[in-house]
Amino acid sequence: MGLHPQALTPDYRSSRLRSPNQKLLSLPPGQGELTGPTFGHGLIGPNDHDLIINYAAPGAAAIGEQIMVHGHLLDENARPVPQVLLEFWQANAGGRYRHQKDSYLAPLDSNFGGCGRTITDNDGYYSLRTVRPGPYPWPNGGNDWRPAHIHFSCFGTGWAQRLITQMYFEGDPHIPLCPIVQSTADPKAIEGLTARLDMANTEPMNFRAFRFDVILRGKASTLFENKLEGN
Amino acid sequence: MTRFQSASQTAGPYVHIGCTPNFAGLENMYGGHELGAEMFSSDAVGAWMTVTGGDFDGDGIPVTDAMLEFWQADASGRYAPHGGSEGWGRRAVDAEEARYKLRTILPAGLGCEAPHIKVWIVARGINLGLHTRIYFDDQDNWQDPLLAAIDDPVRKSSLIATRDGDHYNFDIHLQGDYETVFLNV
Ligand SMILES: [Fe+2]
Numbered sequence: 012m013g014l015h016p017q018a019l020t021p022d023y024r025s026s027r028l029r030s031p032n033q034k035l036l037s038l039p040p041g042q043g044e045l046t047g048p049t050f051g052h053g054l055i056g057p058n059d060h061d062l063i064i065n066y067a068a069p070g071a072a073a074i075g076e077q078i079m080v081h082g083h084l085l086d087e088n089a090r091p092v093p094q095v096l097l098e099f100w101q102a103n104a105g106g107r108y109r110h111q112k113d114s115y116l117a118p119l120d121s122n123f124g125g126c127g128r129t130i131t132d133n134d135g136y137y138s139l140r141t142v143r144p145g146p147y148p149w150p151n152g153g154n155d156w157r158p159a160h161i162h163f164s165c166f167g168t169g170w171a172q173r174l175i176t177q178m179y180f181e182g183d184p185h186i187p188l189c190p191i192v193q194s195t196a197d198p199k200a201i202e203g204l205t206a207r208l209d210m211a212n213t214e215p216m217n218f219r220a221f222r223f224d225v226i227l228r229g230k231a232s233t234l235f236e237n238k239l240e241g242n
Numbered sequence: 243m244t245r246f247q248s249a250s251q252t253a254g255p256y257v258h259i260g261c262t263p264n265f266a267g268l269e270n271m272y273g274g275h276e277l278g279a280e281m282f283s284s285d286a287v288g289a290w291m292t293v294t295g296g297d298f299d300g301d302g303i304p305v306t307d308a309m310l311e312f313w314q315a316d317a318s319g320r321y322a323p324h325g326g327s328e329g330w331g332r333r334a335v336d337a338e339e340a341r342y343k344l345r346t347i348l349p350a351g352l353g354c355e356a357p358h359i360k361v362w363i364v365a366r367g368i369n370l371g372l373h374t375r376i377y378f379d380d381q382d383n384w385q386d387p388l389l390a391a392i393d394d395p396v397r398k399s400s401l402i403a404t405r406d407g408d409h410y411n412f413d414i415h416l417q418g419d420y421e422t423v424f425l426n427v
Contacts, residue, residue, distance in 0.1 A: 013246075013247045013249075014246055014247065014249045015247070015249050015250045015369070015370045016249060016250065016251075016369040016370060017369065018368075018369055018370065020369060023252075023367070023369070024367075025252075025366050025367030026252075026367045026368075026369060027300075027367075028299040028300040028301055028303070028367070028416070028417060029299050029300070029305065029365065029366070029367030029368050029416045029417065030367070030368075030369070030416070030417060031372070031416060031417055031421055031422075031424050032300075032417055032418070032421060033397075033421055033423070033424070035373075035424050035425055035426035036388070036391065036392070036423055036424070036425050036426065037425075037426040038387070038388055038391070038425060038426070038427065040427060041352070041353075041355060042315075042321055042352055043313060043314075043315065043321050043352070043355075043360055044360075044427045046321040046322050047313065047322070047330070048313070048322065048326070048327035048328075048329070048330035049322070049325055049326055049327065050277075050326075050327060051326070054277075056272065056273070059272065065271075066268065066271065085245065087244055087245055087246075087247055088244060088245075089244070089245055098260050098261055099260060100256060100257070100259040100260030100261075100263075108256045108259060109259065109266075109267065109268060110255075110256050110258070110259055110266055110267065111267060111337075112255065112256075112307075113256070124259075124263065124268045124271060125259055125268075126259050126260045126263045126268065126271060128272075162251075162253065162254060162256075162257070162260055164253075164257075164260055164261060170313050170360060170362075170427070171427045173311070173362055173371060174248065174250060174371070175250065175251070175252075175253045175257070175364050175371060176248050176249065176250055176251045177251040177252075177254075191251060191252060191254075192251075194251070194252075194369050195249040195251070197249075199246055200246065200249035201249075203246055203247075203248055203249065204248060204249060204251065224245075224248075225248045226245045226246060226247050226248045227247065227248070228247055
């Protein structure tokens with residue numbers, strides 16, 4: 012079942028002019044919706060999943076709290092989604108993106124680019140290493156701050172499973188205040204987007220681990236009964 | 243055991259950092275190679291063509307932070323004919339006019355479906371990625387079940403790229419009088 016946000020969520024002001032007025036047109040999935048691109052492990056460099064060093068000068072590292080984020084990519088029936096591409100992007104530890112249009116006063120970190128990628132293994136498992144991103148202010152309601160978050164881009168086995176979402180951190184006081192988080196409206200959905208501190212996989216004197224699973228729509232055989240609801 | 247799908251969240255204004263990092267200014271990220279830059283290898287068989295267009299909001303303002311992805315069959319109507327990512331592409335729209343340019347081959351139709359390219363659009367302000375299709379005005383579209391399901395001619399024309407010399411034009415309107423038809427796939 013899907014708990015996706017509606018297109019128009021007025022408290023998130025950017026959605027006002029970027030949400031279709033018309034209903035989505037439903038169609039049964041065809042060959043093109045059930046298939047999708049695949050990417051081999053050959054694509055992925057050894058440091059692509061490690062945002063601490065993948066943009067850093069040799070021997071240098073990004074500034075910030077070092078963390079590992081890991082979990083499984085699954086479908087709604089809890090089946091692993093193996094061998095698919097995940098991409099990540101985020102602000103640096105001060106809440107600043109490496110982007111021409113981000114003029115927030117927190118400084119750039121010359122050793123932090125802010126993007127990474129990996130391919131899930133045969134169990135749908137993935138992991139990345141990064142620095143915990145900072146919260147940042149954004150122009151919306153006058154004094155809105157995003158909770159710390161990592162953007163996730165996920166492929167499935169079929170085109171209809173394509174998903175972009177965001178991962179938040181357990182306990183962040185900005186989660187209930189953020190109009191983007193609250194676009195989902197359902198507490199279960201927000202819980203599903205919140206990574207949990209994982210002490211069992213935290214490396215003593217090294218880094219903390221956070222666990223975050225991503226759940227995609229069902230695969231081919233079940234797509235039809237898993238149509239988006241309320242659209 | 244069933245689990246709730248992870249809810250979609252907007253790709254935000256900086257999706258280009260994650261998906262087209264070199265375009266976003268991260269010099270030499272991933273060896274300088276942008277994923278999805280080529281739809282097909284240059285020796286792919288078919289009629290090569292160019293599709294260009296822009297992406298606009300409800301006030302007609304260019305949506306300059308959008309990312310578009312494309313997925314299509316090859317010239318014999320097969321998706322992923324050799325596995326891999328052939329038939330898939332990705333574009334950051336440009337920072338001034340929100341335009342894109344896609345060099346690809348004309349796909350063949352499949353069953354009743356007329357030749358088309360699937361498009362997925364994400365940007366700041368889009369809470370759930372939008373699916374649509376590019377059909378072609380010089381192809382045989384009359385049997386296509388999706389087009390047949392749309393009565394309003396203006397709505398229908400929002401899905402059909404217009405040929406202009408050796409290329410096609412296809413604009414995307416997220417909202418308003420010329421709103422593109424978006425799909426629940
Ligand atoms: Fe962000």
